[in-house]
Amino acid sequence: MKSTSPRYIKQYAVGIIDYSSQYGGENPRSFSYSVSNIIGEPKIFPKYGDFTQAAVMRTYGPWWNRCLTPKYKKDTRPRSSSFQSQDYIDVIFDKAVFPWSIAIYETYNPGAIVRILALCQEFPKQNTPSYENNNDGVDPDICGKAIPLPLVEKYTHWEVLWSNPNPQFQTTKEARMFAPILQEINHRSRIIRLEFCHTHLDYYTELDAVELTGTLTYTSSSPVDPPSRPMSSLSIHDSPNSSSENLAYSESKADFQNQDSEIIGINEGTIVVTKNYNDVLPNGYFIFLPPEIMSKIFSYLPFPDFCRAACVCKLFHAYSYDPSQLASVDLHSYWHIVNNNTLHSIQSRCSPSAIKGTIRSLSLKWLGGGDIVTPDQLNNFIKSCDFRALTFLDLASSPSLTDALLGSLVKYTSGLSHLDIQSCDKATSEGIRILHKLTKLQSLNLYRTKVDDAGLICIIHSNPSLLNLNIGSCTHIRDYDRVLVELSEHSHNLRALDTWRAKSLTSLGLKALASQCKHLEELDFGWCGGLQSSTGCFQHLAKSCPHLRKLFLTTNRTVSDVEVNMFAQHLTKLRQFDILGTRLVTPQSVERLLNQCNDLEFLDVSFCYSFTLDIVKALRQTYPHVEIKRSFQD
Template sequence: MSYIFFFLAGVPNKKKSSGDFTFFFFFRTYGKKKDQCPRTSRSHSKLYYREVSFFGRWEILWSERPTKLNASQARQFKPCIKQINFPTNLIRLEVNSSLLDYYTELDAVVLHGVKDKPVLSLKTSLIDMNDIDDDAYEEKDGCGMDNLNKKFSSAVLREGPNNGYFDKLPYELIQLILNHLTLPDLCRLAQTCKLLSQHCCDPLQYIHLNLQPYWAKLDDTSLEFLQSRCTLVQWLNLSWTGNRGFISVAGFSRFLKVCGSELVRLELSCSHFLNETCLEVISEMCPNLQALNLSSCDKLPPQAFNHIAKLCSLKRLVLYRTKVEQTALLSILNFCSELQHLSLGSCVMIEDYDVIASMIGAKCKKLQTLDLWRCKNITENGIAELASGCPLLEELDLGWCPTLQSSTGCFTRLARQLPHLQKLFLTANRSVCDTDIEELACNCTRLQQLDILATCQVFSSHLRIMLPLCLALFLVLCIY
C-alpha cells in the first residue's frame, strides 16, 4: 500500500471523487496483478477486533468472499458485524482486491457505537452461547487454533476398530490424500486412529507450512507442539504472527534451532516480534536459506540487518519498508552475490542509492527483479551502473523516484542495455516522453507490462508503435 494511511480514520472528504490524492488509502496492486508482482493478497475480506488486554484474543467480526461489482462510482460499504462483549482499542482490516479492474482507494473508515454504554471490566468473564457457536463455525473454516495445541499434544490414542482395507493402501498414496488437508484438519484426523496419526504427524506433511492464516492465535505453545513435525520443513510462512507478545524471541529461536536446517524459504512479513537476536538465529540455524521476506518489519533495529550477510545462498531478499542502513546493505550485497530478486522499496534510511546501485551492478550479476520504489535520491549515474552490471534484469520498479529525469537519457540507457526487460514501472515520473517509449519498443521486445501513470508527455500514437514490436505486451498503465 502506498500514500498516507494516517488519514484512513476520520471524516470522509473525497467521497464520489477520483484521482491521485494523498488523502486516500491507496493499494499498490489490483486484480491479477497480485500474481504478477511480489505482493500478497488474501482470499477473504475480513474485519477483526482485539480485546484490550496484554494476552487478549482476536475475534472475526465479519468475513466474506469477494463479489464482482459493476458500479464505477464511490460507495459506502457497511458490513453486518458481529456483536462483541469486550472493549477494544485495536482494529485490523484484511482486504481482497483480486476482482478489481483498477487501483482502489479508501477514503475513510467510520466506526459507530454507543458512547454512554458502560464499559465492561477487563476482568469480567462473560460466556455467551453465540460465542461458542461462532467458535465452532470458525474451526470449520480451518482457522480455529484454540484446540490446535491440545490436538497436537495428544500422545495417547485409544485402540480403535479395525481399519478395514484403508491401511492396505500404499503409504505414499495415503500421504498424497492427506496432503490436501488444512493444518487444523490434520490435527483432527490424527485423533481418529494410530494409522492416521502416524501419517498426520509425518514430517513430510509439513514440507510447506503456511501459518499466516492463524496469525491471530499462534503462540509459543503452538510452535513448540509443531517442532517435532517440522524437522523437514523447507517453506515456512510466519507473516503477521507473533505480535502483541504471542510469540517470544526465545520461542521463535527454539523453533528454528530444531526446524531451520532444511529451510529454504522464510516469510516474516509484518512480524513485529523480530529483533536482532532473531536475525542472528536465522543466519546461524538456516544455512540453506534462499529466500527471506522481512517486508514491513519496521521495528527491526538497523544493526540487525548485518546478520543477513551471513546467508550467502540467498537468491531472494525483500527488505521493503525496513530500517536497513547503507552500511549493512552494502555488506549484504557484497556477500550475497547469488541474489536474483531484491526489494528495497521505501527504505528511507539509505543515504545514497547511487552507491547501492553501483554495488548491485558490480556484485549481483544474476539479478532478475529489482524494486526501488520510492527511492528518493537515485540518479542517472546509479541507473547507468545498474543497466551495465545487471543485463539479466526482467523486472524493474522505479516508481515515485523523483530524481530520475528523462532528459538525462537514463530511461534510454535502460531500454538499450536491458533487452530481457519484461516489466517496467515508472509510476509518477512526469518526465517520461515519447522518445523513451520508442526506445523501449525497439529494444525491449519481451516487454509485458509498462506503468507510466501520471506522465503527460506520451501520446497514444507512440504507444501504438509498441504493439507490433512487443508481442508479449498485455498491460500498459497510463493517464491522458
C-alpha cells in the same frame, strides 16, 4: 430507573497500529495516498475517484502475481478459506466496545475487503467492580482506554467479525459505505484489522474512513452466545501427565490423563474417548489402505485439520506426526489463530530429534499480530526446529521479527535462498546487517525495513547469486546510487529490482546497473524523481537490457516520446509498463509501443494529460488484449 436498552457509541479511527504496505511515502509529514488518511471522519465520501487524501495500498489486480521473478514452491496444502489476504491495516479507536457495526468508506474501486477482525481482551468478571453511578454499570476506564499496548497476552485473541470467501469485482463505479453484518462476539475491542485481497480489482482501492459502532455492555441478539474460537485452537501437544500416545487437545477443557483411554474423535468441540481402541475401530478400515494413499489423503487436509487429526486415533496420530507432510508449511492464512502452542505443535513434529531437516519452505507471514506470539516465543521456535533444509522463509509484516530473531535465523537457517522480511519495523539497521552471514540468497525482500547503506552493501557482497531484490521505501538508505553501483559489480545475474520511492537514485546508479546487469527482467523506479531523461539514462537502459518485461516509471515527469519510442524499438518483450503521471508522452508513441511489444498485457497512462477518455477507449478497442489503465478524479 436504569435504562435497559444499550447505549450505542459511534466513533471513527483515531490511529494506525500497523499496516502491510502503502502507496504513499514513509515520511510522517507526507499524506498523499498515506494509510494514515483513514484516520478521522470521512473527507472525500461521497465523491468517487482517485484522490491523494485517501488511504491506498501498494498493489492491485492480478498483474503483480504474474511477474517473472524467480518462483519458489510454497505450501501445496489446501487452505481452510478460498481467499488469501494480501494486505491489512490495523486501526485503533478511542473506546473499547462490543462491536455492533463497522462501516468502511470506500471511495475508489470498492470490494477489496475480504475479512474484518477484532483484537479482543476478556475482562475477568470476578475482577470487574460494579459502578452504580455509570448507566451501564461498568467502569468507564475499563470500557474505554484500558487495553494496554503491548497487550496482555493472557486475555487477548483475535475474533473474525466478517469474511468474504469469494470477493467479486464491483461493476458499479461509485463510492460506498460498506457495513457488512458482523459475527457477534462477547468481547470488547478497540483495535480492528481490515484485510484486503486485490487480485480481482481493476485498479487501486481507496479508503476514506472507518467507523466503529458498539456498546459498553454486551447484549446478545440470540439466547445462545456465539462460540468463541480460542487462540489455542491449533494447539495439539503432549499432555505432561500422559504417555506419548495420549494427546491433550487444548481446545477442550477436559483433561485426559487416564493411561487406558484413547482419543478417537471430536464432536462439536468435545473429545470422545474409549477404554479400548480396538472396540471402536475393530481392525480399522484405514489400516487396509497403503501408506502412500494415506499420505496422499493427509496432504489434502488444511493445516488446522491436519494437526487435529492426531486426536482421532493412533493411526491418524502417526500420519499427523509424519515429518514428510511438513516439507512446506504456510501459516499465513491462520496468523490470527496461531499462538505459542501452535508453534510447539510444529516443533514437536520437526525437532532435530524427530527428523533431520524436513521443512524446506516456511511462511510465517503476519505472525504475531497483537503480540499474540512474542519475539521470544518465535525465537525459541527457530532455535528448536531443524531448519537445515529450509530454503524459503517468509516473515513479511511480522511484529515478532527482532534483531535477536535475525541472529537466530543466520545461525539456524544458513541455507536460505529466499527471505522476505518486508514491513518488519522492529529490526534495527544494525540487526539487519547480520544478514550478510547468509551467502546463498537469491531473493531478498527488504521493503519498508530499516536496512541502511552499509548493511545492504555487506549483504550484496556476501550473496553473488542474488536474483531478486526489493529495497523500496527503505528510508534509512541514503545513497541508492552507491547501492546500484555495488549491485552492478557483484550481482551480474540480477533479474528484478524494486527501488520504489528511492529519492536519492539518479542516472549514475541506473547507468551502472544497466551496463553490468544484462539479464534484468523487472524494474520498478516508481516515484524516483532523481532519474532525469535528459541524462540519457532511460535510452541507455533500453539498449542495454533487452530482456526487460516489467518497467515502472511512475510519476517520472521527464519521460517523453523519445524514451517511449526507444522502449518500443528495443524492449520488444515488455509485458507491463507504467508511466502514470507522465506529461510529455503522446498517444502516437504509446501506440507504437503497443504495436511493437506483442506481449504487452498492462499499460498505465493515468494522469497523462494527452490521454483523454476518448483516446483511451479507442486504444482499448484496438488492443483488447492489453489492460490499459486511466485513473481520474470526479
